[in-house]
Amino acid sequence: MKIATQELISKISFEANQARKAILHMTSLAGSGHPGGSMSSIDLLLSLYNIIHHDPANPIMADRDRVVVSNGHISPAVYSALGIMGYFNLDDAISQFRMFGSIFEGHIEREVPGVEWSSGNLGQGLSAGVGMALASRINNIPYNVYVFLGDGEQQKGQLSEARRFAAKYNLTNLTAIVDYNQLQISGSIHDVMPQNIRKNWESDGWQVIEVTGHDIYLILSAYESAHGFEHPTMILAHTVMGKGVDFMENKAKFHGSTLNEEQLEQALKQLGGVSELKKYRKLRSDYKPGSHQTKDFSLAPDFTCGKAVLYESDTDCRSAWGTAIADLARINTNAKTPLVVVDCDLAVSVKTDGFAATTPDSFFECGIMEQHAAVMSGALSTCGIQTFWSEFGVFGMAEVYNMQRLNDINHTNLKTVVTHVGIDVGADGKTHQSVDYISLARNLFGFRVICPADANQTDRVIRWLANKPGNYLVTMGRSKLPIIRTLDGSPRYAQDYCFEYGKADILRDGNHGSLWVCGTPVSKALKAVDSLRDEGIFIELVYVSAPLHLDAKLLKSQAAKGPIFSVEDHSIHGGLGSIIADGLAENQICTRLIKMGVKNYPVSGESNELYKWAGIDSLSIIKTIKHNL
Ligand SMILES: Cc1ncc(C[n+]2csc(CCOP(=O)(O)OP(=O)(O)O)c2C)c(N)n1
Missing domain, CATH: 3.40.50.920 (Rossmann fold)
Structure with a gap:
């Protein structure tokens, strides 16, 4: 990390001023967006991008530090910072902001160079950052992960799930930055929902540093010291909503309101600039959708699939799944792609305990924190790790529907294996009888669903799936099921059977x-x-x-x-x-x-x-x- 020299501080201050003008231009041009939080967090963002290990010319460099912005509505700040850093032409972001066909959507998307995680559904980004920080350890590639969060966002419960996991696994390469401007849509965060943000993080095992979020020297010092602790660190940055323009400062209204032309001129004057709306309007009207490059989000595992197991007597599919995944772990210890399993206190029931015993270092126990587990698993799967998350049907899909939706939007490669689906669960009753797993997954455009017929087909499906990219939901019940047989009595899914997705x-x-x-x-x-x-x-x-x-x-x-x-x-x-x-x-x-x-x-x-x-x-x-x- 670079030291906070006067030269660096001046550079960042100059860029922050440039970014504020960009934020105001793009939101006024689009007529919508979130300037308030963008202006409060821009000094923090630019300071970070000036010191981390990254390369705008190679945004997918393996050992880059990752920046996840959980409060995706501050897209104007993110686009401004990334544009200034050279990830793309800043004028493109300003002129195309929120435009049909542009990658510069209202909330940040992974399609944009430099954006690590699509966000906007508040509360999920820390779990994504946890996944990336954990992936550094699994892949043995050292890097740091930084997660930006809003202060109103602190009301989301999933954050405490993510904090606890990060503390349990001692992810000291993870730093969270909270934009503490003390305002959210409906006013003061203290009125909307009182809470002690600092104490919440500390009680979950995090180190907390407080800093003035507009003093570049102090921000840089906080970033430098964040890695000197034995715990993950949260930087509580005291900021001002709308910082830099007097009539916007500390006004909740500017969380999501833009300036009209007259206000824009006044604001730009305070920032030492002039309105360039005319230029950007022309660029906007000249823009032709679809001119951006698409990123490759895929995963290319090369696992040995092993020998199919032939089941001859009644067997539950979940046992076949557990046996297959443990076998895959056993025979692939030297594979180039790591294989991990994530659990939420159900390993014995979902039969991943065999995998845990075989490769304990690849098994991650989340406790009863499904929303965190879903997002963290999704993020792991974007870091070159074949990730299986196993759950009961009702918790792996209905409980985390929006997390799976955001995973899908993020082009994750997650394999969710759910057991105990349907009324086959039996005596547990309606809360545990998942009867909507197909209908929910059906809404997720990138998801594929596989429902194996018996233990033999389950075995083949899991071995086949180990080498597939993309998001899959594999479903199975709880009961032992008869082996499916042909009319002559032999197993229908015999040892030489190969699974073919989509073939009835x-x-x-x-x-x-x-x-x-x-x-x-x-x-x-x-x-x-x-x-x-x-x-x-x-x-x-x-x-x-x-x-x-x-x-x-x-x-x-x-x-x-x-x-x-x-x-x-x-x-x-x-x-x-x-x-x-x-x-x-x-x-x-x-x-x-x-x-x-x-x-x-x-x-x-x-x-x-x-x-x-x-x-x-x-x-x-x-x-x-x-x-x-
Ligand atoms: C899960 C979720 N609920 C509600 C919203 C709508 N929303 C967007 S921003 C926001 C307020 C966020 O406040 P804060 O984190 O303080 O951000 P700031 O106002 O400082 O930009 C809300 C409620 C959302 N995006 N996600």
Whole structure:
């Protein structure tokens, strides 16, 4: 780190003045945005970018220090600082701010060179920074991570989850900077929601330094001293909202209000400048969308997949998942890509305890902090680490829906493996019976969902998945399931079976109609179809392991045979049945669709009782099919 010389201080002061003018221009030009917090945090941001290890000409340099801005609404400050540092042409950011087609969106996006994490959903950035700081240790690449946060943002509970994790794993390469301007949208942070920010961080095990956030010398000194402690450090920077323009200072209104032309001129005069709106308006009208380069967010693991395990007797898919991931860890100790598993106090139930015993250094225990775990895991997966997070269905998706959404926006490579999905969970009751995992994931444009049919398919899916980039949700129930067999009695997903994403499997042939099934009810469906076969009713049984990617051709050929029945241990709203309905309508395929699945919040009971309750046990399936043929 460079020492706070007078020359450096003058340089930063000059740049901060330039940035303030840019912030005001871009927000006034766009007619929206957040100038107040941008002006309060700009001295902190520019001071940091002037001393950290980074290279604007190589924004993805492996050992660069990372800056995560959790309060993504201060995008005008971030774009100004990065533009001044040379990541891109500052005039582009000013003129294209919040414009259709531009990368300079209202809240910061990873597409912008120098931006490490897309943010705007307050409270999540510290978890992302924790993931990056942990990744430095896992990858054995030394660098520091800095996370900017607002003071109103301190009200978010996820921050304490992230703080505790950072303290537990002693992430001393992590520094948080809180822009303590004491204002938020609705006024004073002390009125909106009183709290003792300093004590909260200290009680979670962090070192806290307080500093005046507009004194460049003191800011630089704080950054220098932040790494001298045995704990992660938070810098509580006392700042002034709207700093630099007298009529904006300490006014909550300017959190999210922009200046009109007259106010802009007055403000620029105070900053020693003049309005350049005319120039930027011209640049804005000349801008053609789509001229930016796209970043490569991918992950390219090269794991040895090992020998498939063949299960011959009833087995729960979660045990097959646990065995496969432990096996992958065992045989890949020298792989170039690290393989990690994240847990939230459920390892014994989700069966990752074997992995933890095999490679304890690659297993990270978050406790009951799912929101932090989801984001931290997502961030790890952006740092060249194949990251599996295993959870109960209800906590791995519904509990953290917005975190998974932000992961997806961030182009993460996260593998979320959820067990205990559906009413198959049984006696735990409705709070634990996740019946919306497909419908939630379906909204996330980058997610793929895999629902293995039995232990054998689970084993192949996990080994296949180890080498895949992108976001996947793998789902499984709690119960032991029969092994799926062909009519001659051999395992359908035998040792030589290779998983193919999006390929549905025909488990039984038939020409009176088809039954489409996804997830745990497959053995019930199989039993129903085999019983009907004995009665001379031939129903084709289609197993859908990738419900979000239906094969339209298959749908068409099946529809020609007769009605389509769907069965799932999931809400009939938004799951397999709904996806089939969309597929039929969108492809102009005309047939009847009869959906079987969960139609209300479930109740406690044995899973067999609950399947009967929902009408997805074998007898109910037979009855429904006969009734509708
Ligand atoms: C999870 C979440 N809830 C609400 C918002 C809407 N919002 C944006 S900024 C803001 C106030 C933030 O206050 P502070 O952190 O003090 O930032 P400053 O006003 O200093 O810029 C709110 C409530 C959000 N972006 N994310």
